[in-house]
Amino acid sequence: MKISLQELSARLGAQLHGDPALQVQGIGTLQHAKPGDVSFFANPRYRKQLETTAASAVILAADALSFCPAAALVMDNPYLGFARVAALFAPPQERPVGIHETAWVSPDAVVHESAWIGPQASVAARARIGPDVVIGPGCVIAEEVVIGQATRLVARVTLCQGVRLGSRGLLHPGVVIGADGFGIANDSGVWVKVPQLGGVRIEDDVEIGANTTIDRGAIEDTVIEQGVKIDNQVQIGHNVRVGAHTAIAGCVAIAGSVRIGKRCAIGGAASIAGHLEIADDVFLTAASEVSKSITHRGIYSSGMPVQENQIWRKNIARFRHLDDLTRRVRRLEDHCGFTQDHDS
């Protein structure tokens, strides 16, 4: 399809700098866009690429306007604009209907006539599959699972017994929802399993990345509230609750019974210890380790960026004696007659 910049800017609510009649027909990166493409500029790392782009139009914020060699669509949030343009140009997604000849559906399951059950998928007894749902190839739907309208399981997703998914969800391949939480009690050196009798409830408009796992609760449910977006290889333990519109990047580990607030952003490879509470609007940078509850919104960080190996080796060797070093400094302060205003 083709669309004029006039119409595009109107759809985006963007301010247009350039020829309103110019037609665009695709998207591209700043570096590789061709004439006819729309691109976007949202990360200052790529300013050189902006200055030399061959795109016909670029979505950008006002402060970048002077660097743009093409028509400009000015918005406060250029990445949001790009999301909309990409959706405009995205090829329509196939959505077949019916039950594939190699799928197996229990006679006791209820599958809406507008849903699709793909090749090699299985749907167990008493499952209820809503309208417009897509169960892709190789998915396993266990007993009593409930899936709301227009949710899409791309392929090879496993939903364990009784898991409930809302509407308009998107689950990528390898996702496992509702496996037992890690509940074990020690009996004189031998582990006894704690039966995991809760379930999992995923609300509407949740996206879950490839090979992510979300465990069922021990007694009550694990809950993912509406609009939560979860990347690949995230682990969410039993009885966790993730607040609405929180985003969780890849490889995050969330231990059991954690409560995360609304609109949080959890950076990749972060980890959160069990039973903690994270307030609303908390931003954790990548690789953060949380071992205490966070009670106020804000940006929190930990972790140690790389150095050259031989410098790091020296520093980390010193770290092993940091308590001692601090005491040595105190002794020097005493010696020099400095008032001790530190609690060390």
Add this chain to the structure above:
Amino acid sequence: MKISLQELSARLGAQLHGDPALQVQGIGTLQHAKPGDVSFFANPRYRKQLETTAASAVILAADALSFCPAAALVMDNPYLGFARVAALFAPPQERPVGIHETAWVSPDAVVHESAWIGPQASVAARARIGPDVVIGPGCVIAEEVVIGQATRLVARVTLCQGVRLGSRGLLHPGVVIGADGFGIANDSGVWVKVPQLGGVRIEDDVEIGANTTIDRGAIEDTVIEQGVKIDNQVQIGHNVRVGAHTAIAGCVAIAGSVRIGKRCAIGGAASIAGHLEIADDVFLTAASEVSKSITHRGIYSSGMPVQENQIWRKNIARFRHLDDLTRRVRRLEDHCGFTQDHDS
């Protein structure tokens, strides 16, 4: 089912404080239990919830007795008591028998008549499936795999060629056992694969969490000893040996040829470098990084809990000069005439 507190306390070996005739019929958390429910108190974080619980009975340790508003079942290990009560009230698990119409079983495989092979599962030649085994939907059982009595593969588990599982195991969806270890040798800048000719042996009573991977050995077997409990998304490299009754929490990375002792507890997101030995009874807190062998039992830790971002930024910038800082302190000590009793 209903059970009186008298009978329940007898079964648990607990000391009862309360009406022995009181009937209970389910379980609940301290916060949400209803009358008729049994709850438990094992984490001091939840003391307020204990004080206001509506549960009819609470399993707890003697020192919490005075805070309990309900009947009390006093045990040294309340969580163990809860595990037993939950098992009592857990609904019986379905265990069908036979080979599902959509499963494929090689004519050269041996499947015990009391086992179940679920929908879309496949069992390859020369595999041997023991009595009461459950192979859930979508599982892949490769050639020569051996599975002991009453082991349950929930769904979509992959056992590669020759993997041996003991009895009473429980493997959650997405588990992969016996994939090739990461063995590569460098030949003038190009990697040459080292064939992985060992196998994997999992002993009895082992539980393995969703999407966990355990690689086959390069020459000898990777071994998981009896009673080991492994959470989700754990990676266990080739030729690792995990000692009996060790517990490994989620997202732990264990490199090749590591030997872990018996009764260890490895916290979530910890990592252990290759070829190390961990003694018996070692406890690693969450996110620990192990880069040397640990020869004595005890609690070990590393990692850096989050701070507010701007404080962390300052501290981590200083860390990059910690060796230098230590030298500056030494110079001050020299200046002040302090004896150098430090090796720095």
Add this chain to the structure above:
Amino acid sequence: MKISLQELSARLGAQLHGDPALQVQGIGTLQHAKPGDVSFFANPRYRKQLETTAASAVILAADALSFCPAAALVMDNPYLGFARVAALFAPPQERPVGIHETAWVSPDAVVHESAWIGPQASVAARARIGPDVVIGPGCVIAEEVVIGQATRLVARVTLCQGVRLGSRGLLHPGVVIGADGFGIANDSGVWVKVPQLGGVRIEDDVEIGANTTIDRGAIEDTVIEQGVKIDNQVQIGHNVRVGAHTAIAGCVAIAGSVRIGKRCAIGGAASIAGHLEIADDVFLTAASEVSKSITHRGIYSSGMPVQENQIWRKNIARFRHLDDLTRRVRRLEDHCGFTQDHDS
């Protein structure tokens, strides 16, 4: 098979110290090899095992010759020699041909007559499967996927729409290639999905470990260049490019748009933040965190090895005040009249 040390040393290009007529017939570890076995010595940790090995021959470097009680095959890179010997003795791998009776192949897919499509696998429309390809049990091949010659998908691999694999690849169970990248734009507190319209291109001779995920690009492709070796549970975000002959150990997290050079080695559990560039020939030790681009080859590290818990607790508490400690040292230096040659 049996082979004489004379022939074996010729094949390896190794210098033989020992009886050229001696026959060997298998491989073993230094510790458990039997007479007739070949072993190798490449890690100084195992020198004691070398000195007492029962192997008939050991591949080793010249400097270890004097510790070897058996015939020796001397090579600069003993591990490479072992890789070759193991390949020699490895049992030939089964490679059936045809389409299994329980597989489903779209009539619009093109499958080479020498390829194998295993049990419960599915191949969607317009996919093209090359000669000698093995699609193991339970694999899902989506629309328009292209797979080059002799690539092997062991089992339960998912290739999403349009993914292209080169020749001689090896993909282990649970791999997911081409799931949507994590692209979300915030619209007043609600996340809007950014359609992921790029693909994934995997070049020749790439190995990918169990449960690893590689996302499709947002606009352009995610690219894994030739000869790259990736271990288990690695996450590679959208639009990443990994240079030829780079090796990535288990549990590494690579965020979106990262560019990694050629011949790099990324240690296990390392993480790399988004949009960074890593030069050629960079070596990252295990658990490294990269938050800035690395422009020069070399060895880089971060992370904190474990200490006994109570020592670590003291040190980490001090770390939280490291900026303050550095200021205190500066004050002492001022007091002592030291020239401030530090920028602190």
